[in-house]
Amino acid sequence: MDLSYSPEYLAFRDEVRAFCAKHGPSAPKNGGGFNEEGKAWQRLLIEHGYAARTIPKEYGGYGAEPDVLKSRIIAEEFIAAGLPMGLSGQGISMLVPTLLEVGSEEQKQKYIRPTLHGDIIWCQGYSEPGAGSDLASLTTRATEDGDDFIVNGQKIWTSTAAQADMIFCLIRTEPDKPKHEGISYILFSMKTPGIEVRPLVTMTGRAEFNEVFFTDVRVPKSGVVAGRGLGWMVANATLKHERGMLGDPNQAGTRLKAIIELMQTEDVDGSRLMDNPALRDRLLKLQARVHAMEYHGLRLLTASIKGEDPGVARLIVKLMGCEINHQLAAFAIDALGELGMLYNGSPHLRNFGNWQSSYMFDLGLIIGGGTAQIQKNIISERGLGMPREPKLAKA
Amino acid sequence: MEFDLTADQKMMQESINRTLERVAPLERVRKAEGHADDVLKALAELGLPGILIPEEYGGLGLKLLDAALAGEALGRHVAPVPFVASSVMAPLAILNAGSEAQKAKYLPKLASGELIAGVAVSEQAAGARDKSGITAKGGKLSGTALFVLDFAGAGIYVVADRFGALHVVDANAKGIEKVALSTIDATRVIGQLNFDNVEAEPLANNPQAALDRMIDAGRVILAADTLGAGLRMIEKAVAYAAERKQFGRVIGSFQAVKHMCAEMIAELEPCRALMWYAAYAFDEFPEDGRRMAAHVKAHTSEVGTFVARTATEVHGGMGFTDLLGLHYWFKRIGFNRQALGGPEKARHDAAVAQGWVGN
Numbered sequence: 125m126d127l128s129y130s131p132e133y134l135a136f137r138d139e140v141r142a143f144c145a146k147h148g149p150s151a152p153k154n155g156g157g158f159n160e161e162g163k164a165w166q167r168l169l170i171e172h173g174y175a176a177r178t179i180p181k182e183y184g185g186y187g188a189e190p191d192v193l194k195s196r197i198i199a200e201e202f203i204a205a206g207l208p209m210g211l212s213g214q215g216i217s218m219l220v221p222t223l224l225e226v227g228s229e230e231q232k233q234k235y236i237r238p239t240l241h242g243d244i245i246w247c248q249g250y251s252e253p254g255a256g257s258d259l260a261s262l263t264t265r266a267t268e269d270g271d272d273f274i275v276n277g278q279k280i281w282t283s284t285a286a287q288a289d290m291i292f293c294l295i296r297t298e299p300d301k302p303k304h305e306g307i308s309y310i311l312f313s314m315k316t317p318g319i320e321v322r323p324l325v326t327m328t329g330r331a332e333f334n335e336v337f338f339t340d341v342r343v344p345k346s347g348v349v350a351g352r353g354l355g356w357m358v359a360n361a362t363l364k365h366e367r368g369m370l371g372d373p374n375q376a377g378t379r380l381k382a383i384i385e386l387m388q389t390e391d392v393d394g395s396r397l398m399d400n401p402a403l404r405d406r407l408l409k410l411q412a413r414v415h416a417m418e419y420h421g422l423r424l425l426t427a428s429i430k431g432e433d434p435g436v437a438r439l440i441v442k443l444m445g446c447e448i449n450h451q452l453a454a455f456a457i458d459a460l461g462e463l464g465m466l467y468n469g470s471p472h473l474r475n476f477g478n479w480q481s482s483y484m485f486d487l488g489l490i491i492g493g494g495t496a497q498i499q500k501n502i503i504s505e506r507g508l509g510m511p512r513e514p515k516l517a518k519a
Numbered sequence: 520m521e522f523d524l525t526a527d528q529k530m531m532q533e534s535i536n537r538t539l540e541r542v543a544p545l546e547r548v549r550k551a552e553g554h555a556d557d558v559l560k561a562l563a564e565l566g567l568p569g570i571l572i573p574e575e576y577g578g579l580g581l582k583l584l585d586a587a588l589a590g591e592a593l594g595r596h597v598a599p600v601p602f603v604a605s606s607v608m609a610p611l612a613i614l615n616a617g618s619e620a621q622k623a624k625y626l627p628k629l630a631s632g633e634l635i636a637g638v639a640v641s642e643q644a645a646g647a648r649d650k651s652g653i654t655a656k657g658g659k660l661s662g663t664a665l666f667v668l669d670f671a672g673a674g675i676y677v678v679a680d681r682f683g684a685l686h687v688v689d690a691n692a693k694g695i696e697k698v699a700l701s702t703i704d705a706t707r708v709i710g711q712l713n714f715d716n717v718e719a720e721p722l723a724n725n726p727q728a729a730l731d732r733m734i735d736a737g738r739v740i741l742a743a744d745t746l747g748a749g750l751r752m753i754e755k756a757v758a759y760a761a762e763r764k765q766f767g768r769v770i771g772s773f774q775a776v777k778h779m780c781a782e783m784i785a786e787l788e789p790c791r792a793l794m795w796y797a798a799y800a801f802d803e804f805p806e807d808g809r810r811m812a813a814h815v816k817a818h819t820s821e822v823g824t825f826v827a828r829t830a831t832e833v834h835g836g837m838g839f840t841d842l843l844g845l846h847y848w849f850k851r852i853g854f855n856r857q858a859l860g861g862p863e864k865a866r867h868d869a870a871v872a873q874g875w876v877g878n
Contacts, residue, residue, distance in 0.1 A: 125584060125799045126521045133520070193520055388875075398875055408866035412793070412818035415811075419792035422522035430523070440785040500781035501774065508757050508780055511772040 127422075129197075137197050143172055144205040156208035158287070163242040166211045174198050175210035176240045179220065184237025192428050199374065213284060215239045215246030219292050222309075225361050226350040235290075235311070247314065249279040249293030249336060250359065257498050260303045260356055264338060265296045266310075268345075273297065273310070275318075275341040281492065285321045285334035288314045298353045307355035311347040318342070328484045329468065376445065379452045379482075380414045382475070383407065387459060390474075397459050406455055413448050417441075436507030443499040446490045453483035522795070524588070532588045534565060539596035545844045551599035553708035554671035559600045559632060568606045569630025573614070576626035583607075583736055584798035587743035591794075594747030594855075597847045599706045601635050603740045603858075604669035608733040609636030609677045616685050616722035616729035625675065625687070637673035637690075639664035639712055643683055644734045645860040653680040653714060658721070660686060660714040668737075668858065670699065670710035677733075678712070678719065685726040686719035693717065704854035706847060732805075734859060735812035739798050741855040742815040745823035746790050748848045748855075752830035753783045755845060759834050770835075779829050786822045793818060813869035817862040823852040 129137065147168065156162040169175035170186055177195060179185020188194070202209050220239055223232050238244045255262035264277025275295055285291070291314050298306035314321075318341035323331035350358050387398040387407055397403050420437065427434040456479040457464035466473045467480050490496050504510040524532075542561040551558070562568070570586045572578025579585075586607050593602055606629070613625050628634035641664065642652050653662040664678060676688045688695070696713040722729065757780055760771030770776050797815035801808040827849040831838035838845050856862065870876045 125523065125525075125795065127799070127803070129520055404870055404876065405863060405866055408814075408817070408869055409821070411869070412814040412866075413789075415796070415814060416789035416793040416818060419522065419796040420789040422520075423792045423795070426520070426522045429521075436784055437788050440788055443781075443785050444789065497774070497778065500778040500785075503781035503785060504777035508753075508784060510757060510760065510777050510780060511769060513772055513774055514768060 129193075133193060133197060136194055137201065140174070140198055140201040141205075143174065144201055144207055148205055148207055151207045156211065158211065158213075158242050158245055162208075162211060165208065166240070166242050169210040170240060174202070176216075176220075179224070179236065179240060183224075183232055184240045192425055196425060203374065203378070211240075211242045213245065214248045214292075215244060215290075218248065219246050219311075222292075222358060222361050223349065226354075226358055228349075230346075231311070231349065244289045245284060245287050247282050247285040247288035247291050247334075247336075249282060249291045249295075251281045252278060253280050257495055259294070259359070260307065262294055262307065263296060264294070265299060266308070266343070269342070271345055273343045273345060275310075275312075275338045275343050277338050279336040279338075280324065280333070282321075282334045282336045283332060285314065285336050286323065290314060291336075292349075294355050294359055297348075297355075301353060304356045305353050307359075308352050309349045309355035309358035310343060311349060312341075312343040316341050316343065326484070326488065328481045330481075332485065332488070376414045376448050376452060377418060379449060379456075380411060383410075383452060383456050383459070386456060386474075390460065390463075392461060403459050406458075410448070410452055410455055413451070417444055417448060420444075436503060439499075439503045439507045442494065443496055443503065446486060447496070450483065450486040450490060453479050453486055457483055522792070524795070528585060528588055531565075531585065532592050535562070535567065535589055535592040536595065538562065538565060539592060539598055543596050543598050545597075545847065548597050548599055548706055548847060549844070551706070553599050553704075553706055554601070555599045556672075558598060562598075562600060563632030566630075567602070568632040569610075569626075570606055571614075572610050572626050572630040576622060576630055578610075578626065578630040582798075583739060583801040584795060586736075587739050587794060587798040590740040590743035591747035591750075594744030594749075594851060595751045597706045597748065597851050601669035601671070601673075601707075603737050603744070604638035604667075604677075605629065605636045605673070607740050608638045608640070608668070608737045609675075611736050612638075612677045612685055612722055612726075612729050612733045613687070615732055616724045616726045617687075618724070621687065621720065621722065628674075634675065635669060635671075635673045637667045637669045637676040637710075638733070638737070639667040639676050639678040640730065640734060640737075641666035641859070642681070643679045643730055644737070645858075645864055653678055655680045655682075655684060655686065655719070655721075658719060659716045660688065660719045661716055662714055664712040664714070666700070666858065667710045667712055669707070670697075671708035676712060677722070678714075679726075679730050683727045683730050685722040685730055687722060688712075688714075688717060688719045692719075702854055703850040706851055707854065709858075731809060735801060735809050737859050738812040738816035738865065739794065739801060741858055742790070742797070742819035743794050745819045745852050745855045746787065746794055748851045749783075749787050749790075749819075749823045749826040749830075752826055752845070752848045752852075753780065753787065755848075756780055756783070756830040756833035759837070763835070770833075776833060779833055783826045783829050787826055790815070790819045790822055810869045810872035813865040813872065816859070817865035817869070820852075820856040820862050820865075824856060827852045 152161045152165050156165055166175055173186040173188050176185035177188050178190045181187035220236055252262050266273035266275045293310050294307050295310050296306050297308040318339045320337040322335045324333040324335050325331045390397050424434055424438055463474055467477045505512055538561050543558045566579045567589055569578030570581050570589055574580040610629055613621055651663045651665040653660050653664055674690050678686045678688055694715040694717040698711040700709050700711055760776050761769055763770050793815050797811035800811045837843050871878050
């Protein structure tokens with residue numbers, strides 16, 4: 125155990141701090157996004173190695189050797205300085221690593237740089253109304269027509285589909301093969317005729333997702349990644365990146381900090397919420413859980429630096445991370461009492477209604493990206509070596 | 520930056536585990552009535568009683584994290600030996616608050632395992648019950664101390680009085696009445712001390728601070744013990760579920776059972792990192808030691824209780840029997856939860872330690 129940084133990393137931290145101090149004032153104020161200001165910030169970050177850090181230079185990244193500790197230092201310093209981390213989204217966090225792993229040279233050259241620079245926005249076409257946890261049973265299908273596929277079917281839970289230029293999409297191209305072997309991972313333009321995007325309003329009252337309908341959509345075969353029928357393998361490479369993303373312990377730390385402040389500043393009947401022993405006890409329970417996941421994260425970070433497989437310890441992160449975030453939002457609402465039911469810009473609303481919308485949206489995160497129940501299957505089967513559920517005999 | 524155990528730490532824990540597998544199987548634990556001299560002797564050969572005692576006094580001179588790893592191994596094997604009081608809390612009290620002469624007098628004997636020290640700080644750690652409490656007057660102690668840890672075979676007791684001052688008392692001093700208390704846990708022995716004007720030596724060097732430190736260390740050790748016991752219960756549940764058949768299949772293939780196991784490990788595994796950090800902070804960031812010790816004690820107790828109950832349920836009716844002996848772990852975890860302050864008390868201490876509320 126040694127929680128100090130070596131001189132090399134201390135020097136790196138100073139460098140990041142200096143950057144934050146110098147460029148902080150010109151950072152996008154609204155947290156950034158896919159607009160000119162956000163894209164300029166992104167380019168500046170890539171130039172200094174604070175975004176797209178380990179993506180090779182030839183594809184538009186910074187080209188540094190992977191170093192999780194340096195990535196952590198960057199994240200810590202940017203959070204401490206309150207600066208946006210640069211662009212995110214499914215293109216950058218999921219498609220780029222996938223292309224680096226299994227894409228063709230042409231695909232890498234064509235897509236990675238503009239994706240990193242925010243010039244191509246992507247959406248992910250995985251889930252379907254009939255294919256959720258059992259994703260491999262998806263039925264959006266393609267028939268061949270010369271150098272093209274003709275795609276028909278429907279996707280759901282597609283975030284950013286309305287803004288997206290491109291989609292990475294799972295499509296059944298080999299209907300005669302077993303279900304896992306008949307799927308291809310295909311990239312194509314969202315501007316192609318025959319694609320209809322319908323906003324999907326969720327319980328939060330907003331449309332964070334969409335439904336996407338494909339009617340005779342003509343898609344070039346050159347968009348297939350890795351090869352026909354290999355889509356399931358490619359998708360699993362991508363999901364690995366998503367699950368890491370959904371269980372981010374930094375978010376819990378930030379949320380906890382906000383709740384501690386709320387407990388110290390809000391009052392009821394003239395007493396601070398912090399002076400209510402029942403609320404305080406719940407806050408303390410959550411603080412311990414957040415710390416446990418924070419140090420658990422450090423343990424995983426160390427394993428990753430050493431190239432060790434932490435086994436079951438890694439598999440629990442999505443389940444626990446989402447759960448704790450949800451519990452934090454639930455507690456904030458309870459701490460606010462009747463104020464906690466306000467929403468939609470009401471008078472007396474606290475924190476723009478974010479505790480309520482987080483509480484609801486987190487439920488979506490618990491379900492999405494592999495439901496909590498699927499996570500428990502993975503933890504028990506892959507982590508604890510328990511047997512799989514026997515398959516039902518075909519009727 | 521390295522958040523991991525060293526190779527030496529892993530090896531030490533492994534050797535304690537191997538020794539306990541050999542000398543303290545469940546059949547031995549069952550007969551021990553909470554205290555097994557032969558098991559203690561085998562652990563003394565590894566230096567366990569002196570794990571925190573500096574080498575100049577015959578100990579290993581290690582840190583609280585090392586002691587916590589040992590504690591985890593003891594919990595894993597429900598080892599019927601003194602440890603939390605005799606090898607952690609009492610040595611720390613003497614080291615931090617004792618005179619040079621007191622250190623030379625007690626520490627070598629504690630390190631070798633020939634002397635066992637009980638600790639009577641319950642009133643300060645968890646609050647006085649049944650009018651317990653010790654009063655010091657003219658260097659003599661009177662009153663009642665409850666929930667004295669590592670009670671069996673103790674030659675001395677480290678006792679906190681009502682004002683948090685610390686004293687060492689010879690177990691054979693005149694005016695002591697010793698009453699064993701029966702607990703749910705048959706693997707460790709606690710008791711009650713009734714003092715009537717009993718001769719005591721003060722541990723005079725800033726005893727209040729030493730008292731806080733010994734309670735913090737004790738809490739980390741009890742949390743580590745629960746971690747070890749809980750991990751073992753999960754292993755047993757998973758193994759049982761892989762063997763037991765109902766409806767023509769092993770019960771471990773039912774999602775209802777698998778999810779219970781997944782929930783147990785998902786809750787307990789992060790306690791390991793919390794425990795590592797709390798133990799490490801005790802020595803390296805003592806300003807945060809109190810808060811983290813309270814947190815790890817409370818949180819691991821909550822998770823431990825969940826694991827103890829759930830692992831028992833995975834075993835079905837067998838889990839409920841004496842024959843299987845799973846209850847030794849269940850009760851060990853239950854004891855650890857209450858000792859030195861239950862979760863609510865520990866969380867209150869964590870709130871005070873970070874200035875959220877007055878004492």
